Amino acid sequence: MPGMGNSLRAAALLAFVVLSILVSLLISGVQQFGARTSHSSNAGLAGDETEAASLRGELIYHLNERRKEIIPLLLPDDDVENGVPRETLHSSRLDSILDHNLWNEITHGSRKAHMDEMGCDSLVGMQAVEILGSGYTKLVVKVKLAGGQSVALKLVNEQGIDMGKCLEDFKDPHGCRELVSYKLKKEIVLLQRLQHPNVIKLKGHCAGDVGGEGGRITVILEQGSPLQMIQLLQSPWEDRFRVCLDLVRLLHFLSQSTLGSVALLDFQPRQFVTVSGELKLTDLDDASAEETACQTNTDCTLQFPHRNFTLPCSAQGECEGLNEKRNIYNAYRYFFTYLLPHQAPPGLAHLVDHIMNSTGDLKADINQTLEAFEHILHLYKSGLHLDNLPSSIIKDYTMMRGMGTSGNVEYRCWPSYSPQGCVLSVHSAREAAYVCNSHSQCNSFTLTGQKTWTGRLLASFRSRFSHLVPDGMSEVYVKKTNAPESSIV
Numbered sequence: 001m002p003g004m005g006n007s008l009r010a011a012a013l014l015a016f017v018v019l020s021i022l023v024s025l026l027i028s029g030v031q032q033f034g035a036r037t038s039h040s041s042n043a044g045l046a047g048d049e050t051e052a053a054s055l056r057g058e059l060i061y062h063l064n065e066r067r068k069e070i071i072p073l074l075l076p077d078d079d080v081e082n083g084v085p086r087e088t089l090h091s092s093r094l095d096s097i098l099d100h101n102l103w104n105e106i107t108h109g110s111r112k113a114h115m116d117e118m119g120c121d122s123l124v125g126m127q128a129v130e131i132l133g134s135g136y137t138k139l140v141v142k143v144k145l146a147g148g149q150s151v152a153l154k155l156v157n158e159q160g161i162d163m164g165k166c167l168e169d170f171k172d173p174h175g176c177r178e179l180v181s182y183k184l185k186k187e188i189v190l191l192q193r194l195q196h197p198n199v200i201k202l203k204g205h206c207a208g209d210v211g212g213e214g215g216r217i218t219v220i221l222e223q224g225s226p227l228q229m230i231q232l233l234q235s236p237w238e239d240r241f242r243v244c245l246d247l248v249r250l251l252h253f254l255s256q257s258t259l260g261s262v263a264l265l266d267f268q269p270r271q272f273v274t275v276s277g278e279l280k281l282t283d284l285d286d287a288s289a290e291e292t293a294c295q296t297n298t299d300c301t302l303q304f305p306h307r308n309f310t311l312p313c314s315a316q317g318e319c320e321g322l323n324e325k326r327n328i329y330n331a332y333r334y335f336f337t338y339l340l341p342h343q344a345p346p347g348l349a350h351l352v353d354h355i356m357n358s359t360g361d362l363k364a365d366i367n368q369t370l371e372a373f374e375h376i377l378h379l380y381k382s383g384l385h386l387d388n389l390p391s392s393i394i395k396d397y398t399m400m401r402g403m404g405t406s407g408n409v410e411y412r413c414w415p416s417y418s419p420q421g422c423v424l425s426v427h428s429a430r431e432a433a434y435v436c437n438s439h440s441q442c443n444s445f446t447l448t449g450q451k452t453w454t455g456r457l458l459a460s461f462r463s464r465f466s467h468l469v470p471d472g473m474s475e476v477y478v479k480k481t482n483a484p485e486s487s488i489v
C-alpha cells in the first residue's frame with residue numbers, strides 16, 4: 001500500500017517540522033551546533049582522508065558495540081529458560097542472525113501489535129506544548145495528539161552532551177545521530193521487557209527514514225512530571241514515604257526481572273517522574289543486567305563517594321547481589337536520607353530508623369527492605385501505630401454529622417495539604433482530636449471525607465468559624481470546653 005506509506009511519512013515529517021520549530025525556539029545553542037558541523041566539513045586538509053577513514057572505522061566500531069548491547073535484551077524469555085546460555089549470544093555468528101530481528105523489532109515494530117500500539121500515524125496533527133526535560137542524551141517534549149490526549153515524546157537531544165561529544169570525536173552528524181539513537185532503541189526494548197507500575201508506560205514509537213535522515217527515532221510515552229526534590233522535601237511525610245515505597249517496589253522487581261538482576265547505573269532523581277503521585281522510572285538507557293565477574297572478594301567492591309563495600313565473590317565467579325546492592329545504596333543516598341526520616345509519625349520512627357540503618361550499611365537485601373516498607377504501610381493504613389492514643393480524647397469534642405463550616409478563622413501548620421489553612425491526614429477522628437489538642441490555636445476540625453493515597457482522611461483544623469452549613473459528607477468536631485456558644489446549634 002504505497003499510499004499508506006506516503007501518508008505515514010508525511011505525518012512523521014510534519015511531526016518533526018513542528019518539533020524542530022519548538023526546539024529551535026526554546027533551546028539556544030543552535031548556532032553553536034551549526035558552527036560545529038561547518039567546522040567539520042572544512043577539515044579537509046592534506047592527509048586528512050586517511051584520518052577521516054579511521055574516524056569512520058572507529059564510529060562503525062562504536063555503532064556495533066551499541067547494537068551488541070541491545071541484542072541480548074531482545075531474546076524472548078523462553079530461549080533463556082530453554083537452556084541457551086546467555087554467553088553464546090555474544091558470538092558474532094549469532095549476532096548476524098539476530099541483527100535482522102533487532103531491526104524488525106525496533107524499526108518495524110513486530111512487537112507493536114501487543115504492547116506498543118501507537119506509531120507514526122498517531123502523531124499526525126499533534127501539537128507541541130512544552131519541553132518537559134532534557135538530559136545528556138535525550139530531549140523530552142509534551143505534545144497533544146489529535147485526539148486530545150497528552151503524551152511525552154523522547155527524541156535524540158541534538159544539543160546534548162552525547163551528541164556534542166560524538167560530533168567532536170567523529171565529525172559526522174548523520175553517524176552520530178545514529179549512534180545516539182541506539183540509546184533510545186535500547187530504552188524501547190527495556191521498556192517493553194520491564195513493564196511494571198513504577199516504570200513509565202511505553203505507548204509506542206515512530207521510526208524510519210523520515211525526511212531522508214536515517215536513524216531518527218521517537219519514543220511515545222505516558223506523560224509525567226519531572227521529580228522535584230525541593231518540592232518533595234516540603235511535602236507531607238505520607239507523600240515522601242510513597243516515593244520511597246514505589247522506589248523499593250521497583251528495585252524489588254528489577255532484582256528478579258526476566259533479564260536478570262538489573263542495576264540502574266545512572267541512578268539519580270532526575271531519571272524518575274511522577275504520574276498522579278506515583279513514582280515511575282523513565283531513563284532506562286543506563287540499565288544493565290550484566291553481572292560482574294570476579295576471582296576474589298576484592299574484585300567485588302562497590303565504590304561510593306563516602307562509603308565502599310566489598311561483596312562476596314560466588315563459586316561461579318560472579319559478584320553476588322552486586323546489582324541489587326548498588327541500587328539499594330543509591331536509593332538510600334539519593335532518596336531515603338532526604339525523604340524518609342524527617343517528620344515520620346512517632347509510632348513509626350523506630351521502623352524508619354531501622355530501614356535507614358540497614359540500607360545505609362547494606363545489611364538488608366531488597367526482599368527484606370520491601371518487607372520493612374510494606375510493614376510500615378500496613379501499620380500506617382490500619383492505624384495500629386496509634387495504639388497508645390487515649391480513646392477518651394474524642395469525648396472532649398461535640399460532633400455534627402452532615403455539616404461543614406463557614407466564616408472560618410484559619411491558622412497555618414506544616415506540612416499542610418492546603419497552603420491557606422491547616423489540612424493534615426489522620427487515621428480517625430481520634431487522631432484528629434489528638435492533633436487538635438496539640439495545636440494551641442485549634443478549636444475545631446472537619447473531616448471532609450476526602451482521602452489520601454493510603455486511604456487516610458483529610459482533616460482541616462481551624463481556630464474558629466461563624467456558621468455551620470449543611471454539607472452531606474462532612475463531620476464537624478468542636479472542642480467542648482472552649483466552643484463558642486454561637487457555633488453550637
Ligand SMILES: Nc1ncnc2c1ncn2[C@@H]1O[C@H](COP(=O)(O)OP(=O)(O)O)[C@@H](O)[C@H]1O
Pocket residue numbers: 132133134135136137138139140152157200221222223224225226227270271272273282283284285
Ligand atoms: N514521560 C515523561 N514525562 C515527563 N518528563 C519526562 C518524561 N520522561 C523524561 N522526562 C524528563 O526529561 C528528562 C530527560 O529524559 P531522560 O530519559 O532522563 O534523558 P537522558 O537519558 O538524556 O538523561 C528527565 O530528566 C525528565 O525530567
Ligand SMILES: *[C@@H]1O[C@H](CO)[C@@H](O)[C@H](O)[C@H]1NC(C)=O
Pocket residue numbers: 303305306307308
Ligand atoms: C574507597 O576506595 C577507594 C579505592 O580503593 C579509595 O581511594 C577511597 O578512599 C575509599 N573511600 C572510602 C570512603 O573508604
Ligand SMILES: *[C@@H]1O[C@H](CO)[C@@H](O)[C@H](O)[C@H]1NC(C)=O
Pocket residue numbers: 356357358360361
Ligand atoms: C547503624 O547502627 C549502628 C549501630 O547503632 C551504627 O554504628 C551505624 O553507624 C548505623 N549506620 C547507619 C548508616 O546509620
Ligand SMILES: *[C@@H]1O[C@H](CO)[C@@H](O)[C@H](O)[C@H]1NC(C)=O
Pocket residue numbers: 256365367
Ligand atoms: C526474594 O523474593 C522473591 C519472591 O518475591 C524470591 O523468588 C527470591 O528467592 C527472594 N530472594 C531472597 C534472597 O530471599
Ligand SMILES: [Mg+2]
Pocket residue numbers: 135136270271283
Ligand atoms: Mg536522564
